[in-house]
Amino acid sequence: MLLNKLLVASSPDGVRLAARIVEVEAYRGSDDAGSHAYRGMTPRTEVMFGPPGHLYVYFTYGMHWCANVVAAPGRAGDAAAVLLRAAAPVDGIELMRERRVKARRDRDLLAGPARLCQAFGITGVDNGSDLGRGPLRIVDDGVAPPPTPATSTRIGLAAGRGDDHPWRFFVPGDPNLSR
DNA sequence: GGTGTGATCGTA
């Protein structure tokens, strides 16, 4: 359960960035038509088939990066990942504002998978990085997950492409959720 | 608050 865990990054200039994860989506593999891994492993999705706890980063719409945490698949040889969709700023808000000039208010800094990557400086060079060892980490600082996480269908999927699975999970009422 | 549209390019 990633909800309410802390995403932490130390930028090159030593600034600590931290944000509390408030919205995620689960993606599976061969049984999930909405997943990049649906049609098996490709160069792009290789990391998704690898060890859990690593970062799967992909490029989409010709301009955006999005980041997933690789998870343990239901069956060996299959794939699973959790897309980081939104987070609440905790530390390093100044740097986040510099990287997200278009954000009108602070709750827009991390409210969306590509926005989150922009604020944290996550790009393709981070693909495959180990979240337990690298400059990007996910930390449990003792804040419990919401007792009853809210759920919905996943966002941005075409009809019939797994869009009916209720695999979006979020902290109910959090102001930093994606649109 | 909501809806609609263009941007921009790697992937299959």
Place this chain on the structure above:
DNA sequence: ACGATCACACCA
């Protein structure tokens, strides 16, 4: 040809 999106314009 299309996408696990965003920003902006416009309407309410």
